[in-house]
Amino acid sequence: MSRIFWVACPKCKKKFYAAVDDYRHKDRKMMCPFCQARFLDEEADEIVDSD
Ligand SMILES: [Zn+2]
Numbered sequence: 001m002s003r004i005f006w007v008a009c010p011k012c013k014k015k016f017y018a019a020v021d022d023y024r025h026k027d028r029k030m031m032c033p034f035c036q037a038r039f040l041d042e043e044a045d046e047i048v049d050s051d
Contacts, residue, residue, distance in 0.1 A: 008046035011037040015046070024049070 003020040009032040016033050023030050029038040041047060 003050065005041075005050060006046075006048040007041065007044045009035060009037055010039055010043055010045045011035050013045055020049075 002022075004017040005020050005024055006015055006017050007023075007030065008015045012032060012035040014032070014034045018024075018030050022028065024041055027040070029040055030044075031038050
């Protein structure tokens with residue numbers, strides 16, 4: 001099972017989760033499922049890494 005982290009969209013501020021292997025510390029943009037904004041993890045409003 002892949003690890004996930006919670007991320008808050010910098011545009012609409014809503015939280016969703018993404019796969020660590022795909023998006024954490026990667027140069028690949030996530031897409032917000034609420035407003036369709038695209039952004040990098042370092043641009044996120046908030047990030048919560050789970051263990
Ligand atoms: Zn959003």
